[in-house]
Amino acid sequence: MSIQQVPFITLNRFEPGFRDEFLAGVASLFDKTQFVGGPIVAEMEGNLATYTKSKHAIGCANGTDAIQIALRAVGVDKNDKVLVPDMTFWATFEAVVNVGANPVTVDVNREACHWDLATFKKAVEQFKPKAAIMVHLYGWVTPETLEIRKFAKDAGVVLIEDGAQCFGTEIDGQSVVGTALIATTSFYPAKVLGASGDAGAIFTSNDEYAKNCRTLINHGRTDHYSHGMIGWNSRIGAYESLFLNMSLKHIDARIKSRMNAVNFYEEALKGLPFKPVRATKNVKENGYCAVGMIDPALRPALIESLKKANVGYGTIYPGAMSMQSGAPAYLAGKIDNGNAHYISQAVLNLPCFAYITTEELQYVCDTVKKHF
């Protein structure tokens, strides 16, 4: 039967045997009453560190906590200013506020949809922040990642990298999170490396930051009932760790499948008013999102056509951070060149998930081509 619909995302395409292996693993953990902590967590952190070539990989409860813990671990304190991109997921902004610091939104550019060095420099000079959170959105990173890292270091601004969407990406042949001073990720099930529930991790090359993270995740514990810091309970579960261990064995195949999808779209949709956005040559993407830009005036009609054909779509994200109704009470400043606003009106995401089939990709492309 020919394809009649394609979801924006589905989580049900697991490798053969994955389900049974997971359930057997859960049974074994259950029998050992290993629910939180235990050898499975340490094993998973070891596998994460190996895969990402990180010195330290530390599991925690979710990707938002990971950012909060990283902020505290590097010493961000009450009323410190922290730069965040105006185009990101709200959690980046929220994390800054939740540790008592003040977010400053800094615009991205329209080419990479990420920060560039010139705007970042301007923001550092104008706001003199304590830290900045560079977000690697959509499955790639800004081509100026290394320059921004160097500038931040020289300026004494601690650079945290929100890698919730960039697991497995590389710049100049090197792991992005593995070469960051400190980076975070989310294992929300819909991310490139997802868990069986909420989970996250922090990666760092700095021993002191790593030690702080471990303490902050577990109630500021220095000993079982000695508490040296005000932390959180942000421990990662054993079932999530098991699921991550199993998923890591397949992560290269899943990324390859996602990359096949974004390559397919780019090739098939050449020359249309809907223009797929891709990373620069020095960046290895992970295919998290299929991103395209269209004249904002033409977007609603294309969305209608996708809906009619039962093709799922996304608009990631439909509003800049500084424009959210929850923002003004906390916003300590902004650099707004209008780009995040433009992207929020022009962006359209096509279906993209691991093991999407050629027939599904073809159906999506036929729908888009027919529309134009």
Ligand SMILES: *Cc1c(COP(=O)(O)O)cnc(C)c1O
């Ligand atoms: C998903 C995501 C987060 C939050 O992760 P959770 O695990 O849902 O808390 C933070 N930042 C970005 C860019 C994300 O995509």
